[in-house]
Amino acid sequence: MKSNELEVLTGKDFSSDQDVRWCPGCGDYTILKQVQNVMPELGIPKENIVFVAGIGCSSRFPYYMNTYGMHTIHGRAPAIASGLKISRPDLSVWMITGDGDSLSIGGNHLIHVLRRNVDINILLFNNEIYGLTKGQYSPTSKEGTKTKSTPYGSLDHPFNPLSLALGADSGFVARAMDRDPKHLNTVLHRAASHKGTSFVEIYQNCIVFNDGAFDLYTDKVSRPESALYLEQGQPLIFGADSSKGVRLDGMRPEIVDLNNGYSAEDLWIHDEHDHMKAYILSRFFAVGNEDGFPRPFGVLFEQNRPPYEELVREQMAYALKKNGAPDLEALLSGDETWVVG
Amino acid sequence: MSVKEASKKTATIRFAGDSGDGMQLTGSQFTNTTALAGNDLSTLPDFPAEIRAPAGTVAGVSGFQIHFGSKPIHAPGDMCDVLVVMNAAALKANIKHLKSGGVIIANVDGFGKKDLNLAKYGPEADPLGEVSTQGYTVVPVDVTKMTRESLAESGLTFKEIDRSKNMFVLGIVYWLYSRSLEPTINFLRTKFAKNPQVAEANVKALEDGYTFGAATQIFTERYSVGPAKIEPGRYRNITGNEAAVIGLTAAAKMSGIPMFLGSYPITPASDILHGLARMKHFNIITYQAEDEIAAITSAIGAAFGGSLGVTSSSGPGIALKTEAIALATIYELPLVIINVQRAGPSTGMPTKTEQADLLQAVYGRAGECPVVVVAPKSPADCFDSIYEACKIATEFMIPVMFLSDGYIANGAEPWKYPTPDQLAPINVAYAKPRSNDDEAFKPYTRNENLVRPWAIPGTKGLEHRIGGIEKEHETGNISYDPDNHHFMVQMRENKRNKVAEMLPLIEMEEGETSGDVLVVGWGSTFGSIKEAVSELVEEGHSVSQIHIRHLAPFPKNLGEVLRSFKTVLIPEINSGQLIKLIRDQYFVDAIGYNKVRGVPFAVEELKATIKGYLSTNGVQS
Numbered sequence A: 001m002k003s004n005e006l007e008v009l010t011g012k013d014f015s016s017d018q019d020v021r022w023c024p025g026c027g028d029y030t031i032l033k034q035v036q037n038v039m040p041e042l043g044i045p046k047e048n049i050v051f052v053a054g055i056g057c058s059s060r061f062p063y064y065m066n067t068y069g070m071h072t073i074h075g076r077a078p079a080i081a082s083g084l085k086i087s088r089p090d091l092s093v094w095m096i097t098g099d100g101d102s103l104s105i106g107g108n109h110l111i112h113v114l115r116r117n118v119d120i121n122i123l124l125f126n127n128e129i130y131g132l133t134k135g136q137y138s139p140t141s142k143e144g145t146k147t148k149s150t151p152y153g154s155l156d157h158p159f160n161p162l163s164l165a166l167g168a169d170s171g172f173v174a175r176a177m178d179r180d181p182k183h184l185n186t187v188l189h190r191a192a193s194h195k196g197t198s199f200v201e202i203y204q205n206c207i208v209f210n211d212g213a214f215d216l217y218t219d220k221v222s223r224p225e226s227a228l229y230l231e232q233g234q235p236l237i238f239g240a241d242s243s244k245g246v247r248l249d250g251m252r253p254e255i256v257d258l259n260n261g262y263s264a265e266d267l268w269i270h271d272e273h274d275h276m277k278a279y280i281l282s283r284f285f286a287v288g289n290e291d292g293f294p295r296p297f298g299v300l301f302e303q304n305r306p307p308y309e310e311l312v313r314e315q316m317a318y319a320l321k322k323n324g325a326p327d328l329e330a331l332l333s334g335d336e337t338w339v340v341g
Numbered sequence B: 001m002s003v004k005e006a007s008k009k010t011a012t013i014r015f016a017g018d019s020g021d022g023m024q025l026t027g028s029q030f031t032n033t034t035a036l037a038g039n040d041l042s043t044l045p046d047f048p049a050e051i052r053a054p055a056g057t058v059a060g061v062s063g064f065q066i067h068f069g070s071k072p073i074h075a076p077g078d079m080c081d082v083l084v085v086m087n088a089a090a091l092k093a094n095i096k097h098l099k100s101g102g103v104i105i106a107n108v109d110g111f112g113k114k115d116l117n118l119a120k121y122g123p124e125a126d127p128l129g130e131v132s133t134q135g136y137t138v139v140p141v142d143v144t145k146m147t148r149e150s151l152a153e154s155g156l157t158f159k160e161i162d163r164s165k166n167m168f169v170l171g172i173v174y175w176l177y178s179r180s181l182e183p184t185i186n187f188l189r190t191k192f193a194k195n196p197q198v199a200e201a202n203v204k205a206l207e208d209g210y211t212f213g214a215a216t217q218i219f220t221e222r223y224s225v226g227p228a229k230i231e232p233g234r235y236r237n238i239t240g241n242e243a244a245v246i247g248l249t250a251a252a253k254m255s256g257i258p259m260f261l262g263s264y265p266i267t268p269a270s271d272i273l274h275g276l277a278r279m280k281h282f283n284i285i286t287y288q289a290e291d292e293i294a295a296i297t298s299a300i301g302a303a304f305g306g307s308l309g310v311t312s313s314s315g316p317g318i319a320l321k322t323e324a325i326a327l328a329t330i331y332e333l334p335l336v337i338i339n340v341q342r343a344g345p346s347t348g349m350p351t352k353t354e355q356a357d358l359l360q361a362v363y364g365r366a367g368e369c370p371v372v373v374v375a376p377k378s379p380a381d382c383f384d385s386i387y388e389a390c391k392i393a394t395e396f397m398i399p400v401m402f403l404s405d406g407y408i409a410n411g412a413e414p415w416k417y418p419t420p421d422q423l424a425p426i427n428v429a430y431a432k433p434r435s436n437d438d439e440a441f442k443p444y445t446r447n448e449n450l451v452r453p454w455a456i457p458g459t460k461g462l463e464h465r466i467g468g469i470e471k472e473h474e475t476g477n478i479s480y481d482p483d484n485h486h487f488m489v490q491m492r493e494n495k496r497n498k499v500a501e502m503l504p505l506i507e508m509e510e511g512e513t514s515g516d517v518l519v520v521g522w523g524s525t526f527g528s529i530k531e532a533v534s535e536l537v538e539e540g541h542s543v544s545q546i547h548i549r550h551l552a553p554f555p556k557n558l559g560e561v562l563r564s565f566k567t568v569l570i571p572e573i574n575s576g577q578l579i580k581l582i583r584d585q586y587f588v589d590a591i592g593y594n595k596v597r598g599v600p601f602a603v604e605e606l607k608a609t610i611k612g613y614l615s616t617n618g619v620q621s
C-alpha cells in the first residue's frame, strides 16, 4: 500500500483499547457504535480526527475512540474545540457533550460557537438528567421532575435545545435518538458533510437515573404516532398507517387526517433551508406531545454560510498581502529610533 | 532682564489637562524629542479613572509625567519640577505632584467661572493666585487666545484651531528645556500627511509657542539637560504592553510554529490583544472569545493542535481562568498566561497598579498545580520576559504565567532593541509519526528534562487521548492508583522545578554581594528601588539590590544570596506576598515594606525606609 492511499478501515479500527465504562444498557453504547461505524465511511484519515468532550457521562466518549481526543473540563468543550479547529482547519473535529455540560455550565460557549459557525460537529446527548453526579435535574428536565436535588419537584422551565440552536443562528440543526441507530447513522453523515457548526441533539436514555424519558419516541409501538421523521422535499406525514399530516395554515401548523378530506398535496413540504419553518418545527415540543404535534426527528435546518476558520484564514492571507512577508527586524526597530554612542 | 541658563542633572515634567486636550500626545512627543536628545528617561501616563467623564471635571483629567536626565533614570519621578495645566480641574488634581517651589504653566483660559465651577472650586476662588502665595511660580498664558492669534491666517475654524493648543504649550516647554522642534515637526507632517493644512497649523502653533517662550520673558530661567551615559546602541521608545506584543510576535517567528491568542477585553491588558491583532501576517491568530474562560480554553485547544497558546488578561479574568490553567498543567501543553495586574480585589481600581496577584499566580488553583511564573521589571523588559516565557512554555510543555502590571504596561522607556539574530533560539519539535510496526505511542513518556512529547493531531500513529483525569505515568491512560497519583503530582512539580536549571543565576543589581541591607524586589518596583538603592550606594551606605524575575521556580542561588545580608527588606505594592514565598522556602526572616495605594513607590520614601535598617549613616561623598 502506498502511504498516501487511505487505509481501508472499519468501525473496529476506531475503537480504542480502553474498557468502555458506561452502565450496562446506557444509550451511550449505541451512539458510540454508530459513530464508530460512520467514521471509516467519511474517508478521513484516522489521525486527522479529533474528539473533544466536556464533563459528564457522555463526555467520556473520546477515551473510547481510537482517534486523537481531548477530555476537557465542564462546559468548555465548544471553546476548546473552537481553538483547535480555528488553528487547524485541516482536522475533522467532533464535540461530544451532554445537556448539563453544554446547556447549563457551558451554555455561553455553546451559543457562541453556533453563531460563529466554526466547522465542528456537535453531538449533544440529551438524557434530561445529570448522570455522572448521580441524578440531579438538568436544564432539559421537565418541570416538576423529582430528583435528589429537587425532592418536591423542579421549578425550572427547561430549554428547548433546537429552538435555542436556531436562535443562535446555527447553520445545521438536527435531532436523532439512540434507539433508532439507522436514522442516527444518516443524521451523523449529514452532520459530517455540513460545513460549519453542526448541532445534533440525540435523545439518550439514562437507564439508571431517568429511564424511559423518551419512550414515547423510542418505543416501537408509540413511535409512529409520536415521532415525525423529516425528509427534504417530502410532506410531513406520520401515524401508524401514515394517515396523519401537518398542514400550514399561514404560519400556523395544524394536524390533518389524510383519510378524511386531505391529501399529501395539502401538506407542509419539508424545506431544510427555511429558517422560519425550522423554528416552527422546533416548537413541536410539548411534554408528552400534549398539543397533538409529533416530535420532529432528522434535519430541521441547514444553511451554508462560510465557516469561521475559513474567514480567519482569508483575513490572515489579506494581512500577509497588505503587510508583505513578516519582517521581524522592522518590527523590533519600529518607526522611530535613535543611536547612542 | 535676561534669562538665566541653568544646566540640570534631571528634570520631571507633568502635562495635565482635560481628556480632550491631547495631553498624552503632548507627553509622548516630549518623550521622543527627549530620547533623541540622548537623555535617559522614564514616563507614566495617568489616565482618568472614568470613561468620558464630563469635560472640565477633576474626574476627566488626563496626565502624563516624564522624568529625564543626564544620569540613569529608572522611574518616572516622584514629584515634578514643572506642571503644565490646561484648566482648573487639572491644577486641582495635580498640584500634589508638584515639588515645593515648582513651576506651574497655566492656560488661564481654562480658569473661567465655568471651569472653576466644574472643578468644584468656590465661585470666588482664585486657585492660581492661591498657589502663587504657597511658593509656587505661576506662569499664566492665555493659550487659547495666543493659539487663535497664531493661526488667524490658517483658514481653519476656531474649533479646529483650538485643537492645536497643546502644540502651542509644547512649544513653550520645548523652549524652557532647550529642546529641538525638529522631531515633532517631522511627526506632525507625517501624521497629517493627508491634511497639510492641519499639519502646518500645528507646526506653526508649536513654533509660535517656542517663540512666545523666548520673547515674552515670562520665565526667568531656562534649563538644559545634557545627554546621559547610556549604553551605546540603537534605541526606540516602548511601553510594556507594546514590548509584550513584539516579544510574543518574535517568539512566534523564532519558534517557527503558529501562535494563538485567546483573549477577552479587560483593562489594562487589552492593548496586548489590540497589538497582536495586527500581527496576523506573522502566522498569529487572535481570537476575541466570549469570555475569559473561552479565551484560555480556546488557546488550550490550539496548543493541542500544535500552536503556542497564549491568553491575556488581568487579575479578575485570571481568576476565571483558574480551572483551565489546571487543565493545561495536567495536559502538559505549552501555554503563556498574561496577567497585567491591576488594583483589586474584584473590580478594584482597574486603571491603577498593584502587585497583589503573585500568590494567585504561584498557588491560586485547586489541587497541586505548579506553573512557571515570570515577572518583567520595566516596560522594555516585557520583551525579554515574555519571549522567555514563550521559550519555557514550549520547551518544557508547561503553562507559564507572565505577571506584568498596569504601571509598566502603560509606562514607557527607551529600549535598546535587539536584532533577530541576538534572540535565543526556541527549540520546538513535534513528535514524529509512527508506523503500525512501531510499539504503541505513549504520550506521557519524558526526556531528561521530564518533558513529554508534543504529539499533534494529523500525525500518523500518535493517536492518543488526553484529559483532566489523573493519568498513568507514561501511557497517559486514566488512573486512580494512589501511588501513581502521588508520583504524578511530584513529577509535575519536579518538572516545573527543572526549569530552574536553564535559568540564569540571580545577580546583584546594585551594591556588594554581602552587607547590611539587601533590598529584594520583583516586577514593576524595579525602577523606584534601583534609584533609591543606587543613590544610597553613592552616598556610601552598605546596601544592595536584587530583583527577581523568576518567581517560580526561584533562581538556584537565591537562598545563598539572601543569607549574605544582615537584613533582607522586601518592598511590594501588596500586603506582603513575595515575602511569604521567601520566608517559606528559605527561612529568611525578611522584613516587608508594603503600601497598597494603586501607585508606584516614591524613591524618597524607599530611601527613608531603607535608611532605617542601616547600621551606619554612610560616608557622605
Ligand code: SF4
Pocket (backbone or CB within 6 Å): A021, A022, A023, A025, A026, A027, A028, A057, A058, A127, A131, A132, A205, A206, A207, A208, A209
Ligand atoms: S448514569 Fe445514565 S447516562 Fe451515565 S452511564 Fe449510567 S446510564 Fe449512562
